[in-house]
Amino acid sequence: MAKKEVKTDLWVFGLLKDANIELEPQGSSILEINEALKTASKSGTGNVGFPEYIGVIKDFLIVIEDKADLSNHIKLNDKGxxxxDKTDIKNYAVNGALFYGQHLVKNTSYKKIIAFGISGNEKKHRISPIYIDETEFYRELPEVESFVSFNDQNIDEYYIREVLKETTDQEKETEEILKDASKLHEDLRNYGNLKDIDKPLVVSGILLALRESEFKNFSINDLTGDTVKTDGQKIYDAVQSNLTRSNVSPDVKKR
Incomplete structure (x- = not known):
């Protein structure tokens, strides 16, 4: 193996280690994967063939094929x-990764495969993931800079976002927060007759009042529109209580 290719292998190994991912080099200790690789020659001879790294993360099979030179990253056919082509499978990282992924999805029980074609080195490189399942279609995914999105903690979210093209729980939560913030902004403008400069102070006050709910000293249910003790007075009292609880002084800061 050429010296440059060894350096690329070691660099990729370092990236995997940084992401807390353990894959096996040049083969697999998982029986069905190892059996499938016995006929995975990129030359199409039916002999043994091994990607640089392979392993399982949750229910995903991860395959990595790398090349030292960026010029050997990917080769497209006349249809884009x-x-x-057998020669291209042997000479190009992405082409080889796709070959291994498609071979393994046909010859193992793993039906969610992410195959990486990687070329270059630490300074100049390309890392191209491809999603492969039991259908005849594969999906080229956006290039990445590390494997962090593919460890145990993140791979499911990556799959939902990049493969299924669905919104993750975190993104849904952010969307809801932004939607609520937009509604609050409109309400303050339309019903509170507040200037933009005053809105942050009002919102901060409401948040302080809500903190009093932890001490059973304030509840949204208390805001009933009472004309004797107004909702504004109730919020003000809760804010004052929270500031006192937080030992804010002098007293002028609370007014």
Whole structure:
């Protein structure tokens, strides 16, 4: 193996280690994967063939094929698709990764495969993931700079966002917060007759009042529109209580 290719392998190993991912080099200790690789020669001879790294993360099979030179990253055919020509499979990282992924999805029980074609080195490189399942179609995914999105903690979210193209729980929560903030902004403008400069102070006050709910000293249910003790007075009292509880002084800061 050429010296440059060894350096690329070691650099990729370092990226995996940084992401807390353990894959096996040149083969697998998982029986069905190892059996499938016995006929995975990129030359199409039916002999043994091994990607640089392979392993399982949750229910995903991860395959990595790398090349030292960026010029050997990917070869497309005349239709703009990843070439499946035997020579291109042998000489290009992405083409080889796709070959291994498609071979493994046909010959193992793993039906969610992310195959990486990687080329270059630490300074100049390309890392291209491809999603492969039991259908005849594959999906080229956006290039990445690390494997952090593919460890145990993150791979499901990555799959939802990049493969299924659905909104993750975190993104949904952010959307809801932004929607609520927009509604509050409009309410303060339309019903509170507040200037923009005053809105942050009002919102901060409401948040302080809500903190009193932890001490059973304030509740949204208390805001009933009473004309004797107004909702504004109730919020003000809760804010004052929270500031006192937080030992804010002098007293002038609370007014």
């Amino acid at each position: 698709l990843i070439s499946t």
